[in-house]
Amino acid sequence: MQTSITVSEYCIRFFESKGIRFLPGLPGGTILPVYDALAKSSLTHVLARHEQGAGFIAQGIARTTGEVTPFLISSGPGVSNAITAVADAFRDSVPILVISGQVPTWLIGTDAFQELDTLSIVRSITKRAYLVTDPSRFPEILEEAFSLCKEGRPGPVWIDLPKDIQNSLIGDFKEKGSIPNEHEDKKILSEDPSRELIDGATELLKNSNKQLLYIGGGAVKSERLIRKISDQFRIPVVSTLMGLGIFSEEDELYLGMMGMHGTAAANEALRDCDLLLAFGVRFDDRATGNLESFCKNAKVIHVDIDKREINKNRKVDLSWNGELSSFLFAWISDLETNYEASNKDWLSEISRLKSNLAPPPNKIHSLVRSVASSINEDAFILTDVGQHQMWVAQSYPFQKPNSWITSGGQGTMGFGLPASIGVALANPGATVLCFTGDGSIMMNLQELSTLKEWNLNVKIILVNNGHLGLVRQQQELFYENRKSGSKFEFQPDFLRLAESFGIESAKIHLKDNFVFFSDWFSKKAPSFLEVIVPEEEGVYPFVPAGKANHEYLLAAGTNWKDVVEKSH
Structure with missing residues (x-):
């Protein structure tokens, strides 16, 4: 039997055929036809509270499974809000597929409500970007885009779908067999080394x-x-x-x-x-x-x-x-x-x-080690970006590469919480640990709602020193201690804030004993722990910008040459 199917229905059935389970997103007017098709599907939608959050949730899934992970956004501000997550995926080679709504084709170029020239904006941060203007080509484009996400060096691909195209019919669709049940990704057929x-x-x-x-x-x-x-x-x-x-x-x-x-x-x-x-x-x-x-x-x-x-x-x-x-x-x-x-x-x-040249132990190192000793090797360790990221990278005894997830090339504050949600969705039963900072947590704080909604086993450790720590440290070291814009003169009560989202919370100081971690990790639910860290704590070694790697500082005011000479 032959029938017709809309572009939106084809898109959702295609994702079903690829074994997609979770589809993060945030709806708006120009993507509603796809959402209408989604409502009639077997896919589970993950409603993010911000488009950047949706992109990072998709990243969390893709980074741990290695599989292409799509997410849905609307046009205009939906597109601009998602750009940071997509740029991050591009730099760190993460296979995500963006499906964005667009104003109807007859309104493109008229500065219509929530219109952006999406392709011009995203071409430099994607492997390829498509604007679909011919519904009959959509199956080919979708298949190509899905394959391209993983082909060669993985990365994001973007499909911009005008609203009228989403509602358009794809003729002569065969109800069975038209969409493949299994997909063999295209490989780059490079020759073996000579x-x-x-x-x-x-x-x-x-x-x-x-x-x-x-x-x-x-x-x-x-x-x-x-x-x-x-x-x-x-x-x-x-x-x-x-x-x-x-x-x-x-x-x-x-x-x-x-x-x-x-x-x-x-x-x-x-x-x-x-x-x-x-x-x-x-x-x-x-x-x-x-x-x-x-x-x-x-x-x-x-x-x-x-x-x-x-x-x-x-x-x-x-x-x-x-x-x-x-x-x-x-x-x-x-x-x-x-x-x-x-x-x-x-x-x-x-x-x-x-x-x-082994670094001497310190309280930060002890904190990270105490956390590591309280969880099993199958846990996933995520960070945001800042001093806490480097402290974890330096001190955590990683045993498996796929357990370590962070924003590397783009260095995106706000990455950790939504990415942790994606990791937890893709890995049910696993402990997911997210180290964040008092600057980073505020970047995508709204996703605490998503975390609680799904009641995922994500443990958040907020390292709070009252500052944008790496900015402050660089100002101290390289700008004659002139502070500008690095201190938070006001902070919310993070414990009450977490509790307002329905998430159990606690606070400790860096000087405290960390033996309670085993009990904290035993609860299979989201938890929030604030760790108060003295502002003078720094990340060392530190190679000043423009210097050679061997010109490192081991502490404030130290001379790298003296340190190296002593080691010899």
């Missing part, structure tokens, strides 16, 4: 004495192979913020996070290495510091899925654009036959760096 490339990489490794693995978010999918190459061929490792969890801190070859707030040991090793194996990274400025000084004496092998990243920030000696796992499979096979590690002196140096 024999010449593998030989070249092996030769560079043979001719080096101080090799170092530099891994990032793009290496997460190849975690087992990365660990194998480090362990089997005795290659030390440093990680970006997004690569945390691939290696355990107990690993003798792992030096920790590198960069602006990375460990002193990691940054010293970067200065001294003579071969840098850059896998799934983009040489971001927060990771490299001053690029002219970054691994100045090292040859570089760079492997990344995105060809635009090759030679973009750092010229390299050997590169391959493709799936990291394909390169590693081929290279490990070659190394097992043609390479034997001979870097004992370098490994001794690595051990000395780890020992001599």
Whole structure:
């Protein structure tokens, strides 16, 4: 039997066919036809309180499942409100699909109510953006967009749907079989690395004495192979913020996070290495510091899925654009036959760096460790952006890469709470922990309503120092202690605020004993904990902007050269 179906109905049935369970969004006039189709479907809608929240909820689902996650918004302010979440997904390679309403086609370009030129605005923060003007093309566009989200380097794709197009019929729709029940994502069919490339990489490794693995978010999918190459061929490792969890801190070859707030040991090793194996990274400025000084004496092998990243920030000696796992499979096979590690002196140096430059324990470290000891390894750890993000990155003993979720490239305050909601929806039964700050929590505070509505097991730890902490710290260090706009002269009563949303809350001070955490985590419901932190607490190490990674400060007023000389 053949019939007709509207674009809106097709959209929702398509999502059903892909196994989508949750569809975050926030309705408005121009997206109502899709919402009408949604009301008759098996999909579960997640009503966010802000479009940015909807985007981050979708991100939370996509970041933990690896699957394309759509969300719905209306036109105009709906579009502009969602831009931050989409830009964040673009930078951190998260496969989300935006379906936005648009004014009817005959009103486009007339400055109609809630009209924006959506495509012009979002093209630079998406892999591709579509404006659908021909309903007959919608099935093709939707299929292509869905595939493109995961193809190559994952990322967001945007479809802008005029209201009249949503109501238009797609003719000759076959009730059965027209929408596939299973979808095989298109793959980038790159060739395997050449024999010449593998030989070249092996030769560079043979001719080096101080090799170092530099891994990032793009290496997460190849975690087992990365660990194998480090362990089997005795290659030390440093990680970006997004690569945390691939290696355990107990690993003798792992030096920790590198960069602006990375460990002193990691940054010293970067200065001294003579071969840098850059896998799934983009040489971001927060990771490299001053690029002219970054691994100045090292040859570089760079492997990344995105060809635009090759030679973009750092010229390299050997590169391959493709799936990291394909390169590693081929290279490990070659190394097992043609390479034997001979870097004992370098490994001794690595051990000395780890020992001599280990950060001293402090109260912040103890807080984070107490939290970690109270939850199981299957918990998800999220942060917003600020000092608390760096404290968690530095101190939390991550055991799995997929358990660590944060806003990396865009550094978006307000990410943590809505993203935690998405993670909890996609992972029922898991404990989801969200570290946030007194600045960040106010950015998407309204999503506490969504959290309570779903009664999800999300534990929020608010680190409150009364300031935009990293801004204050930089003003103290680099602006002669001139404070401007970094202190909150008024704050709400966060406990009463959380309780007004129906969420159980408590308050402690950093000096307090943290032994109660086990009981706090045992309750399978949303909870809110405010931790009062002295404003003078800072994030260290700290590499000043424009400086080399080895020019780090270990405390306010310290000279990095004195610290390094003592370590030697």
